[in-house]
Every structure is written in C-alpha cells, then in structure tokens.
Ligand SMILES: Nc1ncnc2c1ncn2[C@@H]1O[C@H](COP(=O)(O)OP(=O)(O)OP(=O)(O)O)[C@@H](O)[C@H]1O
C-alpha cells in the first residue's frame with residue numbers, strides 16, 4: 001500500500017524550497033552527490049522559526065548535521081550492488097510506494113557475515129529525493145529501541161541517473177501488516193499483540209516528547225511501517241513523511257496533506273493542520289486493526305463492513321456484541337475485559353477533537369496497565385503443549 005498525496009493542500013507552503021543548506025550527504029557523501037539538496041523542513045519551518053526567535057528548539061537539519069553525519073555510514077553504490085547481488089529479485093523483501101527493499105549481505109571487519117536491508121528509491125519518483133533526505137535527517141538523529149536503525153545511505157548523481165539508497169538493520173519478522181493480514185503467517189497471540197501495541201506506542205511517544213530539542217510528527221503510522229525483530233519487538237520504519245512539530249507558541253504545522261488512506265486523521269485531511277494528535281488518530285486505527293485482524297479499508301467486504309471504523313462503531317466496547325469485532329484468528333483466547341479496555345482507548349485516540357485525544361505518553365501508560373490485567377486461564381490443550389502463547393495457523 002503506497003503513500004500518496006490526498007490533495008495539494010497548502011499550495012506554495014507545501015513546496016520545499018532550496019535552502020542552500022548542507023545536507024548530511026553533502027558533508028560526507030561521494031562528490032557526485034547533490035550538494036545543495038532541499039531542506040526537509042522547508043518554508044513552513046523557517047516561517048514558524050522567524051516568529052518564535054526565542055525558542056530553544058533546534059531544527060532537525062541542524063541536529064542532523066551535528067549528529068547524523070558522524071553516526072551514519074556512506075556506502076558506495078557498487079558495494080550495495082554486490083551486497084544485493086545486483087538488486088536481485090530473489091533478495092527482494094518487499095516494495096512500497098517509494099521503492100524496493102532488498103536483503104543485503106556484507107562482511108564485518110572480522111570477516112563475519114552481516115545481513116542488512118537496503119531500500120532503493122524509485123528513480124522516476126519526484127518525491128524520491130525528498131523522502132530519502134527526510135529519512136537520512138530524522139533517522140540520523142533519532143535513536144530508540146522502537147525505531148528501526150538506519151546504518152547509512154548512498155546518493156549518486158550521474159548524467160544518466162540519480163540513485164538514492166538507504167541501509168537499515170535487518171528486521172527478520174517482516175511487518176505487523178504481514179502478521180495481521182497475511183494468512184501465510186500464524187496468527188499473533190493476544191500477548192504478542194499487546195506487546196506490539198506498547199512498543200509502537202513507546203516509539204511514537206519518543207518522537208512526540210522524547211527528544212529535547214525537537215518534536216517529531218511521524219505522519220505515516222500504519223501496520224506496514226511497524227517492522228518486527230527476531231523477538232517480535234516492533235520498530236517504526238519509514239521516516240520519509242516525518243515532519244518537525246510546531247515550534248513554541250504554535251499549535252500546529254500547516255502542510256500539504258500526505259499519508260495513507262484509512263490512517264490519516266480527518267481534521268488533518270480537512271485543514272492540513274498537522275499536530276502530534278494526527279499520529280494519535282492513526283494509532284487508534286491500528287489498535288482496531290490489531291483487535292479485529294481487519295484492515296482499515298477492505299473493499300472486498302459487504303458495504304457496511306468496508307470501513308473498519310464505521311463497522312466497529314456498531315459494536316462499542318461496552319456493548320454485549322463487542323466480541324463480534326475481535327479477530328477470529330485469536331480463537332477466543334484473550335481476556336475480554338482487557339480487549340474492551342484497548343477498544344475504549346482506541347475510541348479516545350479516534351476522538352473528533354484532536355485536543356481531546358490522549359497523548360502517546362498516556363496511551364503507553366494505559367496499555368501497560370492493560371498488560372497487567374489478569375491473563376485468561378490457559379485452555380487444557382495449551383497446558384498440555386506447554387504453549388508459548390503462539391496460536392496455531394488453522395483451527
Ligand atoms: N529494515 C528492514 N528489514 C527487513 N525488511 C524490511 C525492512 N524495511 C522494509 N522491509 C520490508 O520491505 C517492505 C516494503 O517496505 P516499504 O517501507 O518500502 O513499503 P511499505 O511500508 O509496504 O509501504 P509504504 O511505501 O506505503 O510505506 C516492508 O513491508 C517489509 O516487509
């Protein structure tokens with residue numbers, strides 16, 4: 001499912017004028033890289049900054065120049081070509097709206113084999129460079145156990161073509177989207193689902209409140225951007241659409257509306273006013289996807305069930321019929337009271353008025369409380385198996 005622009009929204013405000021500022025790539029990338037790339041913060045940011053001169057907030061671009069350049073490795077295009085066997089289809093892990101991702105093999109200094117993931121942005125996409133730059137700038141600065149780690153990047157401009165690549169830690173368990181919606185994977189247990197909710201919430205909370213100098217709005221929270229590590233710990237990936245939050249004294253950032261249908265907050269779609277509470281809405285959508293095992297939009301369903309939020313509204317958390325929305329692949333193995341609590345929390349995240357939505361800090365606390373709730377008594381069959389909480393594929 002690709003990202004796209006809903007509408008042009010902020011007109012000229014949505015353009016990202018060339019700032020002339022140096023990017024991390026310009027600092028250390030090969031000489032063939034672009035040396036005057038547009039700033040990802042663009043006109044909107046400089047406007048707010050000018051009117052809030054006393055604010056201590058730094059720009060992501062400044063932070064990236066200070067920290068990202070040291071943290072990130074610059075890769076050679078040939079090195080990435082051989083690590084992916086010439087971007088072989090056999091090593092392709094997936095494809096998104098902006099490019100393809102490949103498994104890549106490297107050697108460490110000691111000669112050990114290292115597996116990483118390489119994303120090659122579509123050469124024809126006009127958005128490509130902007131997404132790439134945002135990713136390099138944000139992930140060069142941000143560091144948290146629930147964010148995917150960017151190892152480095154590659155930017156090469158030749159007369160014939162333009163190459164933009166990103167190198168990440170490899171996430172062996174694909175995305176939450178795969179595990180919720182692709183029947184090839186065994187269903188996630190209730191506990192795994194709750195732990196994924198908590199980890200993803202911590203990642204968003206870090207973006208919103210965890211970096212002292214800057215607030216980050218993620219803008220593309222959805223199941224396919226939540227990658228899972230070997231222990232099914234979730235990590236947010238894809239910072240190509242991330243934006244800096246409003247500077248002091250401002251309530252929102254005005255921006256063109258981008259994101260993915262089914263996940264973007266209606267107030268953001270209507271006004272183009274972006275706040276951290278736009279991410280909170282998207283989080284509420286994903287909570288319901290995790291509870292129900294259904295995508296936010298499923299055109300193959302009967303009309304009244306196609307839009308997930310419309311359908312779950314017919315079975316509110318306190319109603320007798322609430323169980324009807326729960327993922328049948330859970331096989332009834334979840335504590336009902338805890339599931340109702342998660343649905344109540346999702347409803348608060350999906351509040352019409354953004355100001356009334358909880359902060360991600362509140363969400364994390366609430367989910368941690370739910371985790372403490374009494375687990376269901378294990379079924380006899382589980383006891384015999386010594387069950388690890390993982391559900392069988394078929395029942
Ligand atoms: N670091 C990684 N390690 C392992 N697999 C990855 C990694 N990053 C991405 N992938 C795989 O590549 C797929 C495509 O990722 P990508 O972010 O390009 O697209 P998407 O999230 O599906 O869609 P969108 O472009 O809308 O974000 C992911 O679903 C995932 O399976």
Ligand SMILES: [Mg+2]
Nearest residue numbers: 096224225238
């Ligand atoms: Mg993605």
